[in-house]
Amino acid sequence: MKISGVELRRLTMPLRSPFETSFGVATERDILLVRVATEEADGWGECVAMNDPLYSSEYTQGAHDVITRYFLPKLAAAPRVTAALVAQILAPFKGHPIAKAAVESAVLDAELRAVGTSFGDHLGAVRTSVPVGVSVGIMPSVAELIDTVGGYLDQGYRRVKLKIKPGWDVEPVRAVRERFGDELLLQVDANTAYTLGDAQRLAALDPFDLLLIEQPLPEDDLRGHAALSRLVKTPICLDESIVSARSAADAIALDACRIVNIKPARVGGYLEARRVHDVCAAHGVPVWCGGMLETGIGRAANVALAALPNFTLPGDISASERYFTRDITEPFVLRDGGLDVPQGPGLGVTPDPALLEEFTTAKHWFGF
Numbered sequence: 001m002k003i004s005g006v007e008l009r010r011l012t013m014p015l016r017s018p019f020e021t022s023f024g025v026a027t028e029r030d031i032l033l034v035r036v037a038t039e040e041a042d043g044w045g046e047c048v049a050m051n052d053p054l055y056s057s058e059y060t061q062g063a064h065d066v067i068t069r070y071f072l073p074k075l076a077a078a079p080r081v082t083a084a085l086v087a088q089i090l091a092p093f094k095g096h097p098i099a100k101a102a103v104e105s106a107v108l109d110a111e112l113r114a115v116g117t118s119f120g121d122h123l124g125a126v127r128t129s130v131p132v133g134v135s136v137g138i139m140p141s142v143a144e145l146i147d148t149v150g151g152y153l154d155q156g157y158r159r160v161k162l163k164i165k166p167g168w169d170v171e172p173v174r175a176v177r178e179r180f181g182d183e184l185l186l187q188v189d190a191n192t193a194y195t196l197g198d199a200q201r202l203a204a205l206d207p208f209d210l211l212l213i214e215q216p217l218p219e220d221d222l223r224g225h226a227a228l229s230r231l232v233k234t235p236i237c238l239d240e241s242i243v244s245a246r247s248a249a250d251a252i253a254l255d256a257c258r259i260v261n262i263k264p265a266r267v268g269g270y271l272e273a274r275r276v277h278d279v280c281a282a283h284g285v286p287v288w289c290g291g292m293l294e295t296g297i298g299r300a301a302n303v304a305l306a307a308l309p310n311f312t313l314p315g316d317i318s319a320s321e322r323y324f325t326r327d328i329t330e331p332f333v334l335r336d337g338g339l340d341v342p343q344g345p346g347l348g349v350t351p352d353p354a355l356l357e358e359f360t361t362a363k364h365w366f367g368f
């Protein structure tokens with residue numbers, strides 16, 4: 001496959017409503033899309049870095065810069081570029097997994113479209129639809145939280161995740177459990193907001209029969225998570241800490257987690273995400289697919305990944321309308337609490353040119 005060039009597009013897409021986490025409030029997405037142009041097909045990749053370096057060290061403008069300044073010249077100079085080679089070609093550049101994932105997934109999409117293979121088939125999907133959950137932000141009041149959760153349950157979501165932080169944890173969790181009953185699949189995500197000294201506070205969540213507590217401690221504190229797992233009954237799930245298949249193996253060996261949230265971009269791409277899936281499966285550790293408020297481009301790839309065998313818990317792969325009034329692709333719509341895995345070549349979805357133009361704030365072409 002010969003790449004003729006790469007287009008980087010920046011889009012600004014407003015969120016339907018503010019999304020508050022322990023690290024801030026998001027009201028719009030500053031999105032970077034990568035389009036890899038080849039004679040056979042164009043491939044699309046979504047850079048899912050947050051607007052600012054608050055979830056991880058990466059952010060949209062930084063990803064745009066590192067892709068422009070380092071990744072594209074390196075790829076243009078490579079004798080051969082395939083999706084399987086991208087990580088190796090870019091390996092000299094340290095870090096930037098989210099930016100690398102955007103480039104790799106665009107090359108993979110072009111490759112798969114050219115041969116007519118779907119993302120799901122290529123990755124090893126065993127399902128044609130996946131049950132999905134919804135992530136609910138920190139709210140101004142418990143009453144508003146209850147209304148919001150009720151609305152999502154009415155839409156059919158199979159699992160609810162509540163963002164928590166010190167001062168917003170036990171009370172909202174208790175209210176949701178009491179209002180919606182013991183059958184509700186319920187979990188929480190702290191985005192690293194606690195310390196081991198908060199163990200007793202986190203153990204106060206044990207009576208609510210949560211599926212998991214996601215990333216309670218800082219991303220580099222595997223020892224702390226292992227110690228916490230001996231003080232809290234609820235299973236610990238890691239997100240920000242899992243940056244590769246090797247780090248997943250380390251976290252499992254240290255008993256720092258019992259469940260893993262797989263976000264392909266956080267680990268450098270969908271190919272490494274499959275390796276994380278396989279390492280977790282080998283250790284009997286269930287996984288689920290995390291989300292980064294993706295457009296239909298990233299969402300399509302996540303639905304395909306979530307169809308792999310060890311994705312046994314509902315992921316943060318909501319319908320498009322959870323975040324966007326209008327998506328840039330055909331919207332993903334909830335059906336019986338799940339999303340259908342796209343069956344078309346590559347991602348199986350393509351951005352609508354008119355909507356793409358409407359949300360585009362900048363475009364850059366790099367000829368190879």
Ligand SMILES: CSCC[C@@H](NC(=O)CCC(=O)O)C(=O)O
Binds near residue numbers: 239291
């Ligand atoms: C702005 S929060 C992004 C990271 C967060 N993602 C979610 O909560 C799910 C967001 C989604 O539904 O895409 C996480 O730490 O898991």
Ligand SMILES: [Mg+2]
Binds near residue numbers: 215239240261290
């Ligand atoms: Mg998380």
